[in-house]
Amino acid sequence: MTLKYSLKTALKGIQVNKSRASLTILGIVIGVTAIMLVMALGEGAHQLILGQIQGLGSKTIFIAPGRQPTGPSDFAQVFSDALKERDLALLERKTNVPNATRVLPIVFGGETILYGSETHRATIFGSSEPIAAVFDVSPAEGVFFTDDDVRGRAEVAVIGSKVKKELFGDSDAVGEKVKIKGRNFKVIGVLSPKGQASLFDFDDAAFIPYTAAQQYIFGIKYFHRFVVEADSEDAVPQTVLDIEATLRESHNITGTQKNDFFMETQTDMIERLGVVTNVLTLFLGSVAAISLIVGGIGIMNIMLVSVTERTREIGLRKAVGATNKDILYQFLLEAMALTATGGAIGIALGAVLSFITAIVLSNVIAMEWKFTFPISAALLGVGVSAAVGLVFGLYPARQASRKSPIEALRYE
Amino acid sequence: MPTTERKKEMYNENINTAYPLILVRGLTKTYVNEDIETPALRDASFSVEAGEFAAIMGPSGSGKSTLLHLLGFLDRHTSGEYRFDGKTIDDYSPDEIARLRNKKMGFVFQAFNLLPRTTVLENVKLPLLYSGTKEKEWDGLARAAIESVGLSHRIMHESSQLSGGEKQRVAIARALVNDPLIIFADEPTGNLDTRSGMAVIEILQWLNNEGRTIVLITHETELAECAKRIIIMRDGKIESDSPVGNRRKAADHFSK
Structure with a gap:
């Protein structure tokens, strides 16, 4: 079967049950939105602090007593x-x-x-x-x-x-x-x-x-x-x-x-800041990613229901010449189309929300909070949601492809 | 349209002439469910030549559906031999079997099995999706198949808007669209009233006159007598296999 027709078939499968499909992808939408938001805010915060550090001047060197703190036990050193x-x-x-x-x-x-x-x-x-x-x-x-x-x-x-x-x-x-x-x-x-x-x-x-x-x-x-x-x-x-x-x-x-002293330049601080904000963004991002897994399980669940509901359709397709692979791809593509749609909505929603947040934050803290559209997060969102579709769609699609045509045709 | 004679020749070019189209020898199918063996088909032997119209008759549970599943390579037999076009199921990979069903066999089921919320045209196109035929030819082939079952006026209707008889005619068009060697019809009139049932049988007869091989499964004698030959089954065995002496014309019945 051609890719174009496979896609058409998959989209048709989704359209048949629109409200169910939209509820199903909600988990993915929320997950991707959360990731987008975290990444955008993380980037915004990074830019903000970066601006402040740069405000100190690139020619400035700070000298502090003690060793550069490497952990809580070194804390006392700071006050030497x-x-x-x-x-x-x-x-x-x-x-x-x-x-x-x-x-x-x-x-x-x-x-x-x-x-x-x-x-x-x-x-x-x-x-x-x-x-x-x-x-x-x-x-x-x-x-x-x-x-x-x-x-x-x-x-x-x-x-x-x-x-x-x-x-x-x-x-x-x-x-x-x-x-x-x-x-x-x-x-x-x-x-x-x-x-x-x-x-x-x-x-x-x-x-x-x-x-x-x-x-x-x-x-x-x-x-x-x-x-x-x-x-x-x-x-x-x-x-x-x-x-x-x-x-x-x-x-x-x-x-x-x-x-018994240490020095810090703007470059050092920017480097250290990068590590901190990256870790923070990564941490919050992975919390958001958990909701993607939950969303993926939702997709898997609905795909399993869909496969059972459409047992006769599967039987018929096999009787008229669909191979196991054809059926596998059909359902896999359907799951991926679902999650990709969810991902796209999530990206749009995440971008809008982080834009609004940027405006609100600028007003609340009276600071220049720059909105940056996190392209990397958008790409990540698309990639991850498609991958979620692939991973969680695979099992139902395999179930579908393994159905014997006569069992499927007999199914009431 | 090629003439009937020419069409027959065309089919003959395609098929393996050393064997009959269908060759069944001592075919047996036993279902095993929780260690209990249920014989569904026992030691069946017969053959069907290209161009025949054979009816397989018998009460429910006589094994006729099992036989059809074996004939259509939808299931694997337990023992014996079945050759379709000279080859057994073991000569093919699963993908090749799918291709064989797609290209050389057409199926018509009792429950029509049309895709819901899908137009007549798209339903008939379904086998083409899996056929490797060029996409630009799909419309023409599907329209020709729909034309041949007399449903051109319904072409853009959704399957749910059709009557039972029309649905089955769409199913026949779907079975025809890849120009198969044989059509397997499993109780095609089971869900239809007599009138639309006869219309369906009439189409099958017409297709047979055009040179198409038909295997019809039914439990109604009246319908079986529209075929050229009746194989009667009972308890998984072939009880009799005889040509129809006084063949019914569905068209006659229809005109009454």
């Missing part, structure tokens, strides 16, 4: 005190790290800020003046603190737009005093709103000189992070090596001894 004032001075020296244009020390932590009877918990960043340029934040009112403020351990703060709103409402903040950890800090600037455009929410943060932060707020003599900005993207790998050499020497680490 390896990064000292001395390291900062060494890194700033041009002879050590020639390509570094800026070296920022950072201490940070969540603290409650008080103004009158108002309180608000925000992230306190203790750093030096260039942090404004590196993270691209600028005061809408007032000024940013200066190197003099840092040297003088000045108790001044530049607050994010959200902190300002929470504590001061619509009244002026610049010139007012807020209390952090019992110390008075003078608000000298309010940042313009940025939205969560990078990994940190700068709107819900306060910036103070790191000297003041170390002394009065965190009570430490080390740093949580260094941020080094290289003069160009190409200089990043060399700068990483320079920093490593400088810090190893400073920390007296020699030979095969392991570093």
